[in-house]
Amino acid sequence: MSGLVLIIGTKNYSSWSLRPWLLLKHLGLEFTERQYHFGTPEFANEIPKLSPTRKVPVLLHDELRVWESLAIGEYASELAGGSGWPADAGLRAQARSVAHEMHAGFRALRENCPVNARATGRHVAMTSPLEHDLRRIDAIWSGCRRDHGERGPWLFGDFSNADAMYAPVALRVRTYGLPLSALAARYLETVLDDEHLQHWIRAAEQESIVIPEEEVGAGA
Ligand SMILES: N[C@@H](CCC(=O)N[C@@H](CS)C(=O)NCC(=O)O)C(=O)O
Structure with a gap:
């Protein structure tokens, strides 16, 4: 293309x-x-x-x-001929639902845990809104793994827009060591092992720009 x-x-x-x-x-x-x-x-x-x-x-x-x-x-x-979404209409609707849910929601996670791709070992206080967001994210990830695990390793089997939408969430979980259930943690592993995401993280590590407001949770 x-x-x-x-x-x-x-x-x-x-x-x-x-x-x-x-x-x-x-x-x-x-x-x-x-x-x-x-x-x-x-x-x-x-x-x-x-x-x-x-x-x-x-x-x-x-x-x-x-x-x-x-x-x-x-x-x-x-x-790409439609391959950014599941081929099945029902699955596609579900994938769109969770993708849009991410786009519109999870305010507490976004506000408290800014994406910082190269940072690990950060800590933030667990608040009730943050816990609420995490519970919902865990339900989406573990529910998709449970229901579609046989189709492939991503949320709906093959990689889709839904996975792209949650990739920064995976980075936040990694940076701040946020707790997940075992099934959701397996999905996290899939995302973090992805070769393209690994390239992105490596590139972020090479960047020298530092935005102090986004540097949260060090030494906390
Ligand atoms: N709703 C937009 C959000 C885009 C957005 O907020 N981008 C941020 C960077 S992650 C930005 O450009 N910020 C620069 C600014 O606000 O000046 C989308 O889905 O693309």
Whole structure:
């Protein structure tokens, strides 16, 4: 696939950039990655020209611009003949439900446990809203493993948009050592062992930019 350009932010911190990047990798779509680091003049100058929301990610395809990670995921899936979602309509609806649930929810997790791809051994206080989010995430991961484990290692068997949406959650669980049930922990292992995610983490480790507000839980 020629002409696809994915605009992303700093890999260490950009949860939303990771989602379509990982999906494009899994779909085997060729794309050029263009990175703008947060807090730099380049980001401030260039992103407003590329994205109406002034946020990343944005997918450029010739003259077309697609923003919002789920919309990028849908477009990429269509380019790949629909393989970004399960083939079965019922499973597809469920996969979309959990993907959208991630996009719209889990506020406590997002606020308290910022993505910090290269960091491990961090700790945050367990609050009731955080525990509530984690319980729901565990129910999704372990429920999908229980119901679809025979189809393959991902939430709905093959890798789908649903897995892309939860990849940054897996990074948060890893960074802050958040507790999971045994079944959900097996899914976490699948995500963290993924070769593309490993590349992303390695790249984040090479980045030198540090955003102090996102550095949470060290020495806590
Ligand atoms: N709803 C958007 C969220 C995009 C978003 O919040 N991106 C963040 C980076 S992870 C961003 O660009 N932040 C820069 C800013 O707000 O200036 C999506 O799904 O793509």
